[in-house]
Amino acid sequence: MSVAESRPRVRQVVLDTTDVRGLAEFYRELLGWGYRSGDEPPPPGEPDRADWLVLRSEAGVGLAFQQVDELPEATWPEGPRPQQLHLDMTVETPEELDAQHERVLLLGGRLLLDRRDDPDEPLRVYADPAGHPFCIFV
Structure with a gap:
């Protein structure tokens, strides 16, 4: 396949959150996926300075989590803030x-x-x- 015929591949889906480690841990537990090397939680007693974390499945699909200061919650199925992705x-x-x-x-x-x-x-x-x-x- 030539460069002109190639297509991009989805690497991961990124979710904004006000608690990057907490949301990553929720999905890590739910899906059984592992952290990308270097994204693991710090040792007990050390501060967690993460503002971007990535989980990977065995198939290589990823979910990433990006720290934001505030995030209005979706009001799906009705209301002023619809889901933009699920x-x-x-x-x-x-x-x-x-x-x-x-x-x-x-x-x-x-x-x-x-x-x-x-x-x-x-x-x-x-x-x-x-x-x-x-x-x-x-």
Whole structure:
């Protein structure tokens, strides 16, 4: 393929947050991904000066987190601040959807919409600790 025919590849999705380590830890626990080398938390008792962190999946897909001073929370599904981006995640069975529901809540996520009983596409929509909506569906 020539340079003229090549295409860019998505490296990662970046989420703004007022708590860069906290949001990275939420997704690290939820997805089981690891930090990019050098982005791990500092040793106990040392300050965490991170303002940009990256998680990587085994497939190389990444989620990055960028520190911002303030971030108005999305008011999805209605209101003045619609979501501008959301993550879609999937599981294989309704039982896995229920198990992930409990994990999301324990990790600090909030349920926004419950369509678990939808016969065509069972799903739940959540907000992460920074207020970013994301979906888990079967």
